[in-house]
Amino acid sequence: MSTDDKNRAVAAAILPLVGGPANIDSVAHCMTRLRLGLRDRALVQDEALKALPSVLGVVEDDTYQIVLGPGTVARVTPEFEALVAEAAVKHTAADLAAAGAAIKAARKAKNATPFKLFLRRIANIFVPLIPALIGCGIIAGLNGLLVNLGWLPGITPALAAVASGFMALIAVFVGHNTAKEFGGTAILGGAVASVIVFAGVAKVEVFGRTLSPGQGGVLGALGAAVLAVHVEKWCRRRVPESLDVLVTPTLTVLVSGLVTVFGLMYVAGEVSRAIGDFADWLLANAGAGAGLVLGALFLPLVMLGLHQALIPIHTTLIEQQGYTVLLPILAMAGAGQVGAAMAVYVRLPRNGSIRRTIRSALPAGFLGVGEPLIYGVSLPLGRPFVTACVGGAFGGGFVGLFNMLGDKVGSTAIGPSGWALFPLLDGNKGLGETIAIYAGGLLVGYVVGFVATYFFGFGKGLIEEFDVDTETESEREKGRERERERETAGPITEDPDSSGEPVAAPVKA
Template sequence: MSTQEAAKAILEHVGGAGNVSKLQHCSTRLRFALADDSKADEAALKAIPGVIGVVKGPQTQVIVGSKVADMYAAVEKLRSGTAAQDGAPVERRPLSWKHAGSTVMDFIVSVFTPIIPAIAGAGIFKSLLVLASAVGWLSSSSDNFKVLSSIPDAVFGFLPLLVAYTTAKKLDVNRPLALGIVGVLVYPAFTALATREGGVDLFGLDVPSVPYNAQVFPSILAILLLSVVERFFTKITPGPIRVFFVPLMCIVIVVPATIFLLGPLGYQLGVLLTAALIALYGTFGWVAVMLLAGVLPLIISVGMHKAFIPPTIATMASAGRESFYLVASLAHNLSEAGATFAVALRTKSTTLRATSLSAGVSALFGITEPALYGVTLQNRRVLVSVIIGSMSAGAYLGLVQTTAFAVVGPGVGSISMYVDAANPWNFINALIGLGIALVVSFTLALFLWRDSDSATLRVMGGTGTAVEPANGAGHLASPMTGVIVPLDDVDDSVFSARIIGDGVAIRPTDGAVRSPLAGEVTVLMDSKHAIGIRGDDGVEILIHVGIDTVQLDGAPFTTHVAVGDRVVVGQLLVEADLAVISAAGYDTTTPVLIVNSKNYDVTVEEAGSVTSGQALLATKAKEKELV
């Protein structure tokens, strides 16, 4: 599937262009802010070739890996074309307490994510200058060093302007006006007046002396007020004077409010967040770093790691260093790399090997989403390896009090972010922690990995979940994860009497239905609740999802194959929304039947719980009677 085709499918399954309020992207994800989140079809999105994973939360995030920029451009082009044809404004989701958490997280992501490349590049550039000075290549007292240092210093010095721009863009207010208003806070003449001995007053009111350079929250509060004032005066001002009167009133109202109230309030908010992180680290020390590193795979999987960005930036801005989130991230990122490299070495699947190698290289350089969604979260053995590797490295890095000096995704390429001219051991400890994460996660994953237990191979339709014949018997893998139920206990006389065929049933805990054998799809009901497959060895099976679910007319089901399709073991056939089925009053118990069981001796190989892909039924051809 081409990028254009994939983009079209993605846009369709998020509810169409009319449902997209805003689209952004980071290093691996398309981030959709949707007017109606319920219109996003998660199962259909995951089925699109090239989509690594989907996260529904504060935003609907579609993970596409390193080709995200091309995919973003293709989707935006389609959005623009559709909007031009429709000519209708995008419906905005109304504010409500129900969506308060999602709205706040979407705001944080929209404001802070776009500025990360600037501060990351500046931070690494600064760390390289420090490294050059530490090894004697460039004297810190030389003009060359001072001039070069002014480049990253300018980025952090004018950080309030960067935040003002992204906040204004998010709130859809006049960007130049926003920059002009916040620019007052970092204007040299104003700062000189505010910080001079004895201070300065405005109409008898003392102007607070606050160091606004490298601050983010004063800008956010100022632009929040600006958005209210601008909309109000735009609404009530006559058209002929709107072009100058609205900006004038915004300046007259917002600038004094920012100087006397919002600026100092935002500065104190930054101080409090910084103090909170420092207190957390100061109270729990290395334990806090270790625990955060261990849970980062789960936090990142739902996109909540973005909540760490504001306090991390605030801490870096005020203290020039950070010893919690960026240190834990180093441990986690390199653990993802080590574990996926081990999978690439152990697996017999060429497809999974290529995926793991690519994901491992990305994680090595600080981008973990391809590893997380492509390998780690789908395979519990890899997840265990990553968590243990992360906690081991996190414990060491916390114990030796490793500190970061740049806000960027930690990895091999950005390792200079741990260079400390006053403490050479800080960089050495970072390298040791990096090595611990790689070695521990790699060793564990190398030891624990089993192709036969790989959910990734089931998704890819690889050979990892195939159940090999033994002693002349055929074996069927379980199509679903759940609890095994004997046919005798199924609340349907047709199934319990084995009228259709012998077999077993599963009370599922997951709605994914996967192929138990290799063969051809022969039956797919219009109601999507039942599918039949003729195996290459002649065994004919029927998977009937739920009891009497034909009455639901296919509503809770999403099909991924058609009649006549070739399927392999573990290939996704159907996805069932178990919650919808149960809410409608139907039993989700799923019979798995050998339709031509008169030709076979059928044995249930498992009891109790069963995992999708695990051996479920054994079939042995009956000997023909001699006449």
């Protein structure tokens, strides 16, 4: 079977299990997940869907998210869209829009809170930028290595330009995505945000200080674009239709641009600088303690979807310093989870279902995707989730300690963690030292997560309940087939915008 045929087969297998074409309201994908807007959630066959060899897990959130892995999801999504489109020609747009509209509205009202919706909007602004951040970050790291080695001096300036071009204009992309997310014209948001990076602002004086290009960064771009949306909507309500095409964009750019230059750039610049100064102060004066707390709390933050609030902070630090010192510390939470999962594997030798889940999910866990381990293993068991957080705390404390001693360990992009973060590491010392500290933190997280779970993660009742043979021979064969499929699925990177709760293989038969 060709690759295209295989991807279409995966899409064809998923479609009926999510209620068929008529139940699909929207289709999108991020780095690892097929994201579906569904008209009727009750039509989804969860267990059958999770049993598909190509499905690594599911997430129930504002959208129904099917974890396929990055190499797979980008190829399956177009095939899925094509199947839905083929079926859609049999129905009118009105029929499709009317089906389940009340159910969709009820689901959104039930699941959405103002704070969660705000964080989701923030994620929607920044997550589309992550592939460029990763690509440019890796190129920047490669260029730095070549410069240090003195190799290819004729190429390194070009690599520096390629790596830095996106970051120089990231405010424009943030403005574009912000306006789109808040219901305005995307290009007007980008146009207003572009004022921030325009070299000519160096001639403008505000509050007795001369502005500098880029001042305010992504936070200024966010504020400028939100303001542009409000100005544009105000104009749409009041400007006659015959003049709208001329007056609305002009007033939007003029008013928002002037407010940005004479107010937002200065304010956002001060906030951005405060964020950078606080991060530096925190790790320089309380690095071990801060790392301990951050490493311990990150898994619960991911469960609650609150980690999305960190995305602008990461981006601001990358924009200011070239890397974010927070991500390598937070990545230790995944190391604690991996260690905890390995301890569960050892402590439950008779439970084939859990052990198979761990075997299939560990490679993804080492690469920074802990969701199948969290929701398929440690969280259902209870105490192993707590001991996994303990492992993350000690790993974070290890990295934080070295930050306190003057060895900054940062990441030039957000998204990957675990082993996948190695190509993106950077710091204020040599690359070898930075890699060694990060690797040491991972090792501490693995070991402490394992030891804490092995000795404190199980009570007598938990062992008695779960250390039993739970599988029939047909289930064992199905499990072996799923493992073979996943071994060919390719590497997985972290999905930073995840805020739901994926469900991996069940822990009980």
